[in-house]
Amino acid sequence: MSEMRDILKDTVTRLFTDLVTRETLGDAETGTWPDALWNACAENGLTLALVPEEMGGAGLGWADSFVIARAAGHHGPPVPLVETMLGSWLLSEAGLEIPEGPLTVAPVRTDDNLQVGGNAVSGTAKAVPWGRQAGHAVVLSNGQIALVALNSSMVTENCNIAREPRDTVNFDNAPLIASAPTSLPKDGLQVYGAMFRAAQLAGGVARCLDETVQYAGDRIQFSRPIAKYQVIQQYLAAMAGHMASAGAAAEMAFRAADRGDPRFEAASAKVVTGDAAGNATSTAHQVHGAIGFTYEHILQFTTRRLWSWRAEFGAESRWAEEIGRQVAGRGADAFWPDLTARQSGMVA
Amino acid sequence: MDSLYFEPCELPQEAEVLRGEIRDFLADNLDPYSPEVRSRSWAGGDPEFSQKLGEAGFIGMRFPKKYGGHERNAMERYVVIEELLAAGAPVALHWIADRQSGPLLLNYGTEKQREMCLPGVAKGETYFCIGMSEPDSGSDLASIRTKAVKVDGGYVVNGTKIWTSEAHRCHYMIALFRTDSEVEEKHKGMSQFLVDMNTPGVTARPIRNMAGEEMFNEVSFVDAFIPEDMLVGEEGKGWQQVLSELAFERSGPERYMSSHILLHALIREVSQNPTERSAVAIGRLIAHLATLRQMSLSVAGMQDAGQDPSLAGSVVKDLGAVYEQDMPKIAHELVGADPQLMGGSDFEKVLAYVTQATISFSLRGGTREILRGIIARGLGLR
Known part of the structure; x- marks a missing residue:
């Protein structure tokens, strides 16, 4: 493993060991947002790991980012860390500005039909990670990467077996904050x-x-x-x-x-x-x-x-x-x- | 568990150039062998093929040039052996000499022993077998009883080795004998010898296996005289030497590619009209194959860097055997063919052979239980 990755591994391991305790995990299941944990992830550059430095990110490659994602699996931080890593990478690839705060991505399921067009997103996406807590969703549909603000009226709460939020989001012509074409495939x-x-x-x-x-x-x-x-x-x-x-x-x-x-x-x-x-x-x-x-x-x-x-x-x-x-x-x-x-x- | 981290390893460009060369060689030389013959993988051998392969410079690739070798690196050799396995080339006769006996002599052998054996190995003309297991000593290798008693100018050997692959066709055996029966600690008092299979008193008798092949043997030693200059390494250090030999034996891609010809035949069989079920099964096999290959490359990289691959190699061999052994079951479930030994399609004949052969994959070269014991030690459990 490279020296860079060794340092990164030590940093994330220490951060998660301190802040992802049994108590944090239990409290998150009853709806408590772990503010200190999220802030530490953001301040240490984990959330924007894959975003180039000139766009405010850490400018890491995928091989380095693997260390963060794997550690997130090891400790299970109850925040949309990897979703924000993915969403912010998609936005930066599309040349779009990245908003503050936690992001989610949609659609997660192939059978969800979201339509991006005319400055709005329509359709319903199921099992959207942390939909209720993410300020924005990064949507990939119709060859477009689009950024949409989420609000509570759009979200119906649900969760996976681990009681991590996996919400249904009804976009219902939600206005786009920004969008740009992408070469990524539909899925x-x-x-x-x-x-x-x-x-x-x-x-x-x-x-x-x-x-x-x-x-x-x-x-x-x-x-x-x-x-x-x-x-x-x-x-x-x-x-x-x-x-x-x-x-x-x-x-x-x-x-x-x-x-x-x-x-x-x-x-x-x-x-x-x-x-x-x-x-x-x-x-x-x-x-x-x-x-x-x-x-x-x-x-x-x-x-x-x-x-x-x-x-x-x-x-x-x-x-x-x-x-x-x-x-x-x-x-x-x-x-x-x-x-x-x-x-x-x-x-x- | 950092000791079980498989550092990613990519093949250097010169190794990929060599891949083109070995593929060309195989395209020119494998026509005579049917899929059924190829499905024997590294358990099938043909002297003519070994000789041609040696002539082309694909055996003894890491040996020094002065012993007829080619001074290639571990990754280059890796590419060649995985291509041989992928094609089902009949490599059994020279395989052990190239994989472990040659490297063992390079590590511990005398100049005379190297000069005597290695050029023939590199030509694909000199074959070696492994004299470890005995009738009463399988997994518990340190309990061997075959004795080499010191006499004037050498040793007299009495005892029996068993499950010795291709012994009846080999020129030499690297044998582990007990040279000191008095020591308390059973891991001590053993030594390795280079045994000429033509030595009076050494007899190899093939044992027919359940697939009807005469592949492994019982080798008896009756007052066989082994000259003292055929001791390999140090007297009494046999156990440590065997462990380093086993690291070569257990860590290669043959530990997950022995059913490769069945995978090929299975894909051919279902690819015309893949159902959802067959696509899922094939895809799962390919996903695991890609991962095992990555792990196996990592082990080769460790070897190249001079690290001990025993633990990592045991993990790949254990996972690899499960993968290889699942193959006939999956083929049976997907195709529902009714293999008949006297005839049938290529697919049926391959399935018939591999179904029987896979039994041995978690036995040979260290049983599943022994490997998992090594892994458990790596986890600090014993």
């Missing part, structure tokens, strides 16, 4: 959203492993820590494999984004990290036993996020099907040359 938000969720999933799986290794070392049964039993060691070793593959898959996608279109790598990462999340959550809970099934224990803040994130911006099956159709269309003799060429960075 470009899904691609980049999937990539961010993959990084969060990788971080969350690593957290599951950390918690479970710790618990297995502490928990004594039959006069020994359960970590001393071979069956538990075998479970944890398999989980470590899933942790490692999730991290590799997600990082591969972010690095691909630095080279060009990361669509294939983002799709692969969402499949691999989603599969890893399924495996890791089961093992983590099995090893933790009954205590892990309580609201009191910290583990469930991570596992409920993993089950939510793996479904958002396209589940494993959605992205696997896309890859599979692509591979089938290119024929059996092409998949290996295609893969080696992409991974060598020879094809953007």
Whole structure:
């Protein structure tokens, strides 16, 4: 890892360790906005990590930003950090000014039909992350990136399994603050959203492993820590494999984004990290036993996020099907040359 | 868990140039081999192919030139071996010599041993087998009992090695024997030897496997005399040397690419008219393949940088075996073919073979349980 990324990793780890406590996580589920946490993210340049310095951002590339997104998955800060990273990047790419405060993105789901036209956005978007708390939404539709102010009359509250806000937003001819054409495909938000969720999933799986290794070392049964039993060691070793593959898959996608279109790598990462999340959550809970099934224990803040994130911006099956159709269309003799060429960075 | 971080590693440009060369070579030389033959992957061998590959400069790529090698770097070698695996080239005969015995002799062997063996290895004419497991010692390798007793000018060996791939066709074995039976600690008192398979008293008997092949062997040693200059490395340091040999054995792309020809056949079978179900299944395999390749490249990068790849290699081998072993099940579910051994389509024949072969993928080179034990140690659990 580069020195830059090491420093970044230390910074975000310290920030989240201090400010994303069990209390913060619990309070957020009952509607408390963690002001100190959000301000710290903004002041440290995390929210505008991908925005060029001349536009007021940190000017990081994707490979560096991966460190932030993965740490966000590890600690689960209950704020739209990665959504603001994505939204502000989209605005900066389109040459639009970035407003203060938390951003969200829409549409998250492919079957939501938003129309941008005549200086307004119409249509309804479901499962919009932090819709009630984000001041603005960055909308990608009709080949346009558009910025829209959100207000409470547009939002119907809902949430995912982790009780993170996932609201229905009825745009109903909401006026555009600004808009500009984009070369991203119609479902470009899904691609980049999937990539961010993959990084969060990788971080969350690593957290599951950390918690479970710790618990297995502490928990004594039959006069020994359960970590001393071979069956538990075998479970944890398999989980470590899933942790490692999730991290590799997600990082591969972010690095691909630095080279060009990361669509294939983002799709692969969402499949691999989603599969890893399924495996890791089961093992983590099995090893933790009954205590892990309580609201009191910290583990469930991570596992409920993993089950939510793996479904958002396209589940494993959605992205696997896309890859599979692509591979089938290119024929059996092409998949290996295609893969080696992409991974060598020879094809953007 | 920073010890399980897989630093991304990209192949340098010269390695990609080499990819074009090895692909051209394979295009010219693989025609005689059917998909069924290719599906044997690195368990299938042909002396003529090994020789041609050696002649073209694709074996012993990292060996010094003075031993017939080509002084290429680890990433260049990586590209060549992954292309051989992707094509299902019949590489079994020279594979072990190129992968681990040659590097072992370069690390620990004497000048005489290197000069005697390495040029033939690089030509694709000298084959090696691995003398580790014994009838009563599989996963518990340190419990081996085959004894090498010091006599005038050498050692006399008695005992049995087993599951020795291609021993009946190999010229040499790198064998682990017990040279000191008195030591308390069982990891001590073992030594490695370079054994000429033509030595009187050494006999390789093929053991037919469940797929009907004669691939692995039982090798017996009855009063076999091994000259003292065939000791490899230091007497009593066999265990440490074996661990570094195993790092070569366990860390390559063959640990996730052994079912690659079935993947190819499966994609061919379903690509005309992919259903949602088959597209999802193929896509999932490709996503995991892309990730495993990235991790495997990372391990190669660690090796190139002189770091110990044992833990990372064990992770890739463990994940890779699960991926390879899922392949026949997925092919069975998607196509519902009814493989018949005496005939059928290429796809059916490939499926019939790989279904049987995959059983061994989480056994050979260290069982799943042993690898997970190594990973658990990496997690600080033992």
